Amino acid sequence: MPLIVQKFGGTSVGSIDRIRSAAARALATQRAGNDVVVIVSAMAGETNRLLALAGEISPLPDAREVDSLASTGEQVSAALMALAIQAQGGKARSxxxxxxxxLTDSAFSKARIKAIDAQRLHDTLGQGTIAVVAGFQGVDDAGNITTLGRGGSDTSAVAVAAAVGAACEIYTDVDGVYTTDPNICPTAKKIERISYEEMLELASLGAKVLQIRSVEVAMKYGVPVHVRSSFSDAPGTWVIGEEQSLEKVTVTGVALDRNEARVMLVGVADRPGIVAQTFGALARENISVDMIIQSPSVHAIQPGSDEGSIRTTDVTFTVTKADLPRAQHIMESLTAAVGAREVRYDEDIVKVSIVGLGMRSHAGVAARMFELLAAERINIEAISTSEIKISCLLATKYAELAVRALHDGFGLGANT
Amino acid sequence: MPLIVQKFGGTSVGSIDRIRSAAARALATQRAGNDVVVIVSAMAGETNRLLALAGEISPLPDAREVDSLASTGEQVSAALMALAIQAQGGKARSxxxxxxxxLTDSAFSKARIKAIDAQRLHDTLGQGTIAVVAGFQGVDDAGNITTLGRGGSDTSAVAVAAAVGAACEIYTDVDGVYTTDPNICPTAKKIERISYEEMLELASLGAKVLQIRSVEVAMKYGVPVHVRSSFSDAPGTWVIGEEQSLEKVTVTGVALDRNEARVMLVGVADRPGIVAQTFGALARENISVDMIIQSPSVHAIQPGSDEGSIRTTDVTFTVTKADLPRAQHIMESLTAAVGAREVRYDEDIVKVSIVGLGMRSHAGVAARMFELLAAERINIEAISTSEIKISCLLATKYAELAVRALHDGFGLGANT
Structure with a gap:
């Protein structure tokens, strides 16, 4: 019998009524001739409520206890979902x-799945029962409860699907993955099919439909993922392997990330090892750096300064806004050591990116992107590229304008 | 190192501040030179909130899922308690x-403990860590989560204390076990020591300080239990073995139970098997019967009735008010079969009981009880006795008067 894994997110189980609707959908899928595994998130708001309790007690609560605490949210949803399926005449077991x-490693709050007992799942399903699996949580070798990080239920769902060789449906409060944010660009349209690689770039660039790690797992095991709305029966977006992706368009989507901040080291002595020293210090504090640009210093040496004889350079990089205070702290202790004349911080920036498998084979995509931005007189502060994406750092005020210009300029709009 | 088990009930962990206070108490106990195991209930109100969610979905929700749901309340408390101990500089692990x-049997919602892994507990304590155990919950052979029934955290605490050979402190919102309800009888006083047997009779008679099963476990394994207030340092009541109980008073306490209802079968044909038929039907429906009184019918046979030739009897018994609707349903289908002329129901009754080990050796306690009630012109509707208690059924209006008359008449008052 075909097996389908259905994951319901926090808003899809946000009330007893919504849980009933999700249960009805699972039962309909079963009646259509499938075995069904349901994965549930915590009811919307519940994880935050639990974490706030821990936060009241301690600013830095022990991660093992926080995981045991936070995992109760999904435990509650799983029991209620099983009860709702039973109340509609089905068989279910949480x-x-x-x-x-x-089974996961012991990295509390960001554990990685090592193995899933597929036999246990098959044993449950073999009795005509819908298995309701609590998402987000696992257990380590010592029996400690672990959690997979924010959005971890997506990863649970894809990993379970991989373990039993099933497709995975992700039910959420949007009806699929869009070419860009419809709130910014009214011509944005739903993407029918997107490759894992493109989805990874979009997810990491701010399109928060799927947890990035779930896409990595789906890609690794070739799990077809169908992102769709829990409030309609319309098909959503299939996230699939590149070879199955029919639409070989150049650019698939435009992403906007408001979450980065820029750090500029001005007038750094241009000696070997300076850059390594800076980024080594950040890495030791677990601060991820995104874009890095190094350029000869454009700042004139002041007349009469001793520094006239030393060549200097400017180093610019971005970190998340959340990491900026810690990055500032590190930079202040490093400024003297690296010989920077000045450090500047800028939170008033955004990153706009275009993503598409077609870029690999189409020349001139970057040039077209810069043209489209220039036509709107938008200044580009920094650029970074990968095989299937190009990102530009811009002043925040240009964010929406840039997204619309790129989206329609690359012909992604519904009516273009 | 001496080992102490401390159990904190729902009100004692009812807020973050109260959890902090309980954590401070556990740490003070540890600093005084003890190993400490803490057992926690769910935060006050939480279990009801969870059960209400299940009730919204189904009037008769599956017990396995309800147990998995309800057990999250204690899981949350345990994590928060561990965090609170850590925040005060201690080591703790939930x-x-x-x-x-x-390990329990698989009787969901009323599971019984079969074994506890004392080694795991000792391993945790051996590192100077306070072990924080989630009360109320267990796991069966198949790994299903079970719960021990209402008030089950008391049983968890006593069972853990038994497993490691420790004394057990039960922290609650009253400061001990009283000779009777102080709200009814202002002269009620705290009992310093009470035997397991007496506590069992008091617990089952409505003094809801300790879950009855926890007292059974304490008696079976000889665990000394100290019931005391989480809001003061004053000693509470020790529940201990009979041989350790110093106060050999005749009557230890007076209990009032408002929870019973009376069923009277009037004019039942006095044939063998009639009574067995009635109580067999109730037992099959899992309805517990408390007092049973059979007496020759006092109702005159109506003149000219055919029944004049048949000897009849009246049968009176009590069930809980909660079971009364089901008992009525059974009685209606049985009335014809048992040949009763009439069935009467009465919810307007209470049961008042006196309890005391001394009754075994003191004659005349029952007679004194009836005298004290008679002196207040209180009519006794029914009587039942055991080795260490005597219960009388009375009209509800006499409840408080009877309690005060017996309490002071047997010299239990603080100033008597």
Missing amino acids: LLGHQLKI | LLGHQLKI
Whole structure:
């Protein structure tokens, strides 16, 4: 019998009524001749409520206890979903991380799945029962409860689908992945099919439909993922392997990330090892750096200064706004050591990116992007590229204008 | 190192501030030179909130899922308690039913503990860590989460204390066990020491300080239990073995139970098997019967009735008010079969009981009880006795008067 994994996110189980609707959908899928595994998130708001309790007690609560605390949100949803399926005449059984044996490493709050006991799942399904799996949670070798990080239920769902060789439906409060944010660009349209690689770039660039790690797992095991709305029956977006992706368009989507901040080291002595020293210090503090640009200093040496004889350079990089205070702290202790004349911080920036598999084979995509921005008189502060994406750092005030210009300029609009 | 088990009930962990206070108490106990195991209930109101969610979905929700749902309340408390101990500079680790291996049978919602992994507990304590155990919950052989029934955290605490050979402190919102309800009788006083047997009779008679099963477990394994207030340092009541109980008073306490209802079968044919038929039908429906009185019918046979030739009897018994609707349903289908002329129901009654080990050796306690009630012109509707208690059924209006008359008449008052 075909097996389908259905994951319902926090808004899709946000009330008893919504849980009933999700249960009805799972039962309809079963009646259509499928075995069904349901993965649930915590009811919307519940994880935040639990974390706030921990936060009241301690600013830096122990991660093991926080995981045990936070995992109760999905435990509650799983039991309620099983009860809702039963109340509609079906058979259902909830399975927690330690019951299904979703074995993870011991990295509390960001654990990685090592193995899933597919046999236990098959045993449950073999009795005509819908297995309801608590998402987000696992268990380590010592029996400690772990969690997979924010949005971890997506990863649970894809990993379970991989373990049993099923397709995975992700039910959420949007009806698919869009070419860009429809709130910014009214011509944005739903993407029918997108490759894992493109989805990864879009996810990491701010299109928060799927947790990035779930896409990595889907790609690794070739799990077809269908992102769709829990409030309609319309098909959503299929996230699939490149070879199955029919639409070989140049640019698939435009992403906007408002979450970065820029750090500029001005007038750094241009000696070997200076850059390594800076980024080594950041890495030790677990601060991820995104874009890095190094250029000869454009700042004139002041007349009469001793520094006239030393060549200097400017180093610019971006970190997340959340990491900026810690980055500032590190930079202040480093400024003297690296010999920077000045450090500047700028939170008034955004990153706009275009993503598409077609870029590999189409020349001139970057040039076209810069043209489209220039036509709107938008200044580009920094650029970074990969095989299938190009990102530009811009002043925040240009964010929406740039997204619309690129989206329609690359012909992604519904009516173009 | 001496080991102390401390259990904190729902009101004692009812807010973050109260959790902090309980954590401080556990740490003070540890600093005084003890190993400490803390057992926690769910935060006050939480279990009801969770059960209400299940009730919204189904009037008779599946017990396995309800247990998985309800057990999250204690899981949350355990994590928060561990965090609170850590925040005050201590070491702590939460242990859930499946982590400590509190092995139970599979009777969901009323599971019984079969074994506890004391080694796991000792391993945790051996590192100077306070073990925080989630009360109320266990795990069966198949890894299903079970719960021990209302007030089950008391049983968890006593069972853990038994497993490691420790004394057990039960912190609650009253400061001990009283000779009777102080709200009814202002002269009620705190009992310093009470035997397991007496506590069992008081617990089952409505003095809801300790879950009855926890007292059974304490008696079976000889665990000394200290019931005391989480809001003061004053000693509470020790529940201990009979041989350690110093106060050999005749009557230890007076209990009032407002929870019973009376069923009277009037004019039942006095044939063998009639009574067995009635109580067999109730037992099959899992309805517990408390007092049973059979007496020759006092109702005159109506003149000219055919029944004049048949001897009849009246049968009176009590069930809980909650069971009364089901009992009525059974009685209606049985009335014809048992040949009763009439069935009467009465919810306007209470049961007042006196309890005391001394009754065994003191004659005349029952007679004194009836005298005291008679002196207040209180009519006794029914009587039942055991080795260490005597219960009388009375009209509800006499409840408080009877309690005060017996309490002071047997010299239990603070100033008598």
